[in-house]
Amino acid sequence: MVPEERICRVHLPRSRHRRPPAPKDDDTPVTDGNKNSLRCTLCHTVITKQELALSVQGSHEHAFFNPAGIAFEIRCFRAAPGTVLQGGTSDVFSWFSGYHWQVALCAHCRTHLGWRFTGDTVFFGLIAARIR
Numbered sequence: 001m002v003p004e005e006r007i008c009r010v011h012l013p014r015s016r017h018r019r020p021p022a023p024k025d026d027d028t029p030v031t032d033g034n035k036n037s038l039r040c041t042l043c044h045t046v047i048t049k050q051e052l053a054l055s056v057q058g059s060h061e062h063a064f065f066n067p068a069g070i071a072f073e074i075r076c077f078r079a080a081p082g083t084v085l086q087g088g089t090s091d092v093f094s095w096f097s098g099y100h101w102q103v104a105l106c107a108h109c110r111t112h113l114g115w116r117f118t119g120d121t122v123f124f125g126l127i128a129a130r131i132r
């Protein structure tokens, strides 16, 4: 005779999707000790580094207005590893002739930090007030 506890045991599959684990960096933004790092002003995630600064069309810093009349001071960098790109590329109202732009957000808090420009070269124009 089989003990009742063995008959009644039901093996329910454990749900792996009930509560996704929180990302490890949930409350601890990506940081490093490099003084040359430039960080998102909101969440302090490292966005790029001073040594990635780039001169585009004769200047590292540029001031532009967007079509809505909002002024942006941007700084140009070869790369911005702390960003994620959003949406497709566009050449509408591009500030750099011959370049397409794509919105770049902070990879951690999703603040709009600037744009990636693609043309003869690829570079990032980051809003000066949003990185430090």
Ligand SMILES: [Zn+2]
Residues within 6 Å of the ligand: 040, 041, 042, 043, 044, 045, 106, 107, 108, 109, 110, 111
């Ligand atoms: Zn951020």
